[in-house]
Amino acid sequence: MTMLPRISGRECAKALEAVGFYVKRHQGSHIVLRRDDPFAQVIVPDHRQLDRGTLRGIIRHSELSVDEFLKLL
Numbered sequence: 310m311t312m313l314p315r316i317s318g319r320e321c322a323k324a325l326e327a328v329g330f331y332v333k334r335h336q337g338s339h340i341v342l343r344r345d346d347p348f349a350q351v352i353v354p355d356h357r358q359l360d361r362g363t364l365r366g367i368i369r370h371s372e373l374s375v376d377e378f379l380k381l382l
Contacts, residue, residue: 311375313364316382318355321364324381325351325371347372 322332322340330342330351340353351370354363368378 311379313361313375314379314382315358315361316364317357318353318359320382321359321367322353324378325353325367327381328371328373328377330371344371 318340322330322342325342326332328344329346330344330349333341333343333350335341335355338355340355341350342353343350349370349372351367353359353367359367365375368375371378
């Protein structure tokens with residue numbers, strides 16, 4: 310299993326934007342990102358540091374592999 314880095318929610322959102330996600334809304338401490346084709350919606354906490362389990366869940370919901378996500382960083 311690949312070790313995930315400690316990144317912020319904004320760094321995660323920026324990486325997802327590179328593969329076609331866009332910010333639908335930023336409400337409170339969460340960023341909602343959406344991709345239309347194929348449809349996927351991901352909620353990213355706007356925290357200074359994401360837990361590794363949370364980051365792994367975000368990657369899974371965005372339908373990317375961990376290696377693909379790490380290349381976006």
